[in-house]
Amino acid sequence: MTPFAALHHRPGRPLLLPNAWDHASAAALAAEGFTAIGTTSLGVAAAAGLPDGAAATREETLRLARGLGRGGFLLSVDVESGFSDDPEEVAALAVELARAGVVGINLEDGRADGTLGPVTVHAAKVAAVKAAVPELFVNARTDTYWTGQADPGPETARRLDAYQRAGADGVFVPGLATPGAIAELAGRLTAPLNVLWSPEGPGLAELAELGVARVSLGSLLYRAALGAAVDAARAVRTGAPVGPVPGYAQVQALGER
Template identity: 80%
Template sequence: MTPFAALHHRPGRPLLLPNAWDHASAASLVAAGHLAIGTTSLGVAAAAGLPDGAAATRAETVRLARRLGGGDFLLTVDAESGFSDDPDEVSALAVELAQAGAVGINLEDARADGTLTPVAVHAAKVAAVKAAVPELFVNARTDTYRSGQDDPEPETLRRLAAYREAGADGVFVPWLAEPAVIARLVGAVGLPLNILLTPTGPGLAELAGLGVARVSLGSLLYRSALAAAVATAAAVAAGEPVGPAPGYAEVQALNER
């Protein structure tokens, strides 16, 4: 088991995974003590002025992995749907990310039009990545809880079982916030379950008690940074005090990582 995989097998101690969008955000999180960092596809896309989830940021994603990979922390990359429905193209991407120093990849079955990729297609991507880079931790994500279904649980179970059979190391069900359903999935899936922290869902302690193995922050930190920038500008305009921020030298020092 790789060191990154081991972080998903600590009962009662889920991996809290913060998501970065550039070098400074990743370095700041590492300096704060986080051993593993994910990237956020929304943050990467928005920083480049491109849409998220539209297979438009392959180059930016690989570039960021090359900048962050191989450092003093474990890096897992949000690669949207792999930027392709061709398993060979997705596995080639996985090879590039692994060569850049990434130890994990997140692959989602959502499409830009709001539909879900057919189960067999997404499972083939997972299998291709595991065949090409067996040591890469594949987190197979399903967006069933954003698809508008009245009862997403049966379809979620069907998809997660297929992704497990394809070789996924973990599974991710964002926007699921019902504790009872989370507990049932933990018991049924047979793989580490990743949940996205949401304002209306269970907190970290409750998710730990439910048996969740990984808790992701997704784009929360990026969106919070945007809100803080706007709030700071508004405070300056209003002649009000501004909140604390890292000093110039502190930010410069991040470049040494």
């Protein structure tokens, strides 16, 4: 078991995975003591002026991975749906990421139009990646809870069962936030369960009790940073106090990490 995989097998101690979008954000999180860091596809896409989830950021994702992959922390990269529906093309991307030092990927079945890709296609992508790079941690994500279904539970279980059989090392269900549903799903899975932290959902301690193995922050930090930047500009305009903010030398030092 790789060091990154081992972080998903600590009962009662879920991996809290913050998500970065550039060198400085990753370096700041590493300096705070986070040994494993993910990337946020929304942050990468928005920073480049591109849409998220539309297979438009393959090169930006690779560029960021190459810059962060040797950063002294365990790096997991959000690759949307693999930027292709061809399993071999997705596997080729996984090989490039692994060469850059990436230890895990997040691979989703959601599409830009809000629908879900076929189970068989996504399972084939998972299997192709695991065949090409067995040591890469594949976190297979399903967006069933974001499709507006009245009862996404059965479809979620069906998809996760298929992804586990295909070799997924972990499974991710963003939007899953009800304690009972979380506990039920965690209890029936063989792979570690990853959920997205939500201000309306259980806290980290309760998620640990429910059997969650990994808690991701997704685009939260990127959106918080954007909000803080606008708030600071507004404060200067209105004469309100600004801060606290990192100093120039502190941020400059992040570039030397």
